[in-house]
Amino acid sequence: MEKIDKQFIEFRNVSVLRQDRFILNDVNLSIASDENVAVIGPNGSGKSTFIKLITGNIYPSYTGDNTLCRLFGRDKWNISDLRQSLGIVTSELQNKFQTDITGFETVLSGFFSSVGIAKNHTVTLQMEEKARKMIEFLEVSRLKQHSIDTMSSGEARRFLIARALVNEPKVLVLDEPSNSLDIASAAKLHAVMRKIAAAGTKIILVTHLASDIIPEINRFIFFKDGKVFADGERAKVFTSEKLSQLFDMDVELTQKNGFCWLNGK
Ligand SMILES: Nc1ncnc2c1ncn2[C@@H]1O[C@H](COP(=O)(O)OP(=O)(O)OP(=O)(O)O)[C@@H](O)[C@H]1O
Numbered sequence: 001m002e003k004i005d006k007q008f009i010e011f012r013n014v015s016v017l018r019q020d021r022f023i024l025n026d027v028n029l030s031i032a033s034d035e036n037v038a039v040i041g042p043n044g045s046g047k048s049t050f051i052k053l054i055t056g057n058i059y060p061s062y063t064g065d066n067t068l069c070r071l072f073g074r075d076k077w078n079i080s081d082l083r084q085s086l087g088i089v090t091s092e093l094q095n096k097f098q099t100d101i102t103g104f105e106t107v108l109s110g111f112f113s114s115v116g117i118a119k120n121h122t123v124t125l126q127m128e129e130k131a132r133k134m135i136e137f138l139e140v141s142r143l144k145q146h147s148i149d150t151m152s153s154g155e156a157r158r159f160l161i162a163r164a165l166v167n168e169p170k171v172l173v174l175d176e177p178s179n180s181l182d183i184a185s186a187a188k189l190h191a192v193m194r195k196i197a198a199a200g201t202k203i204i205l206v207t208h209l210a211s212d213i214i215p216e217i218n219r220f221i222f223f224k225d226g227k228v229f230a231d232g233e234r235a236k237v238f239t240s241e242k243l244s245q246l247f248d249m250d251v252e253l254t255q256k257n258g259f260c261w262l263n264g265k
Contacts, residue, residue: 006073008033008171008202009054014069016049016226017061024049025226031204033072033170036197036216038238039206041223042247047206050223051090051175054204056082072170083113087164087201090175094160097148103159104144107131110163127166134162137199138192154185158192165201172196173204178212190214190259210243215258222246 009031016024024046031037041047052058053069056079060069071077072085097106101116108131112121135144138158148156157177164172177193178186190212197203197216205212220237222230224246230237240253243262250265 006033007031007070008035008072008204010068010070010073011053012068013062013064013066014053014060015062015067016046016053016058023226024053027226027228029221029228029231031219031221034202035219036203036214037205037219037221038213038217039204039221039223040208040210040246041229042208045223046226047208047223048175049226051088051173051206054173055086055088080113084167085169085171087161087167087169087172088175089157089160089164089173089177091179092175094153094156097156097160100147100149102145103135103140103148103151103155104131106148106159107135107144107162107166110166130166131162134165135159137165137195138162152185153180154182154189157181157189161192161196165196169201171202171204173206175206176209176212177205177207178209186211210253210260210262213238213258213260 007030009029011027011029014024014027015022039047039050054071056077060067071082096115099115105117108123108127109116111127114121117123135141138161140155140158143151143155148159177189181189193203193214194216197214203217205217218234220232220234221228222237222242229246230242238253240251243251243253252263252265254261
């Protein structure tokens, strides 16, 4: 498929209504396909709903003249095409891979947007070669013949990132990437994220954890109560003051060499 090289996201007046409540409320934002961005918000602020919109799983509740929900410059997408332009790794996806396929098959399945390889899938030598390269890049080659359901969360997540990267997406969306990882596994994952960013794939990191922020991220979008609460560059938005307002409690942000810690006061 032809890769579309434009704005990644253009949202104008985007709202999502569920059970008489706006779970996203009049969201206006643009993200270019050359930005590394963190989307941060407390539990229930609308982050997962935002991910569902950008992966084509749901649509805005209103589609009037003022509403624009455009991805890579297009209003309408074939979902499997969209998923090939956009790499995505979420806990939901990881749950689908609680199955006894190998790490290698997991990565190959990225070419088909499937969970594993089916009889009607034609796996080419080029696909195998690409999958091997990505597994190497993610530094999990020794595990490629292991069954994914026997791997640790951190190992399985790296296979899923490799799966997302086989299609060479312009943008990789990572949802709570260090969820359930211990401190060492999280640090290894952050190193891998930095490697991906250095190789030119842009990262959209969706998280409530400041510790997931890597130095390459310089734009911060805060969601609160279904709205964009703040949006801007690191120095302006990613501050103790703004984060305290975001989480409705006094927090202190410590930053060193682009990495961060957040402590309640
Ligand atoms: N299908 C639905 N029907 C009703 N309410 C919903 C639905 N989906 C989400 N919500 C509500 O919308 C709000 C935003 O949910 P969402 O999952 O997007 O938040 P989140 O920021 O991802 O939260 P978390 O960090 O806990 O995953 C929550 O209050 C949630 O209960």
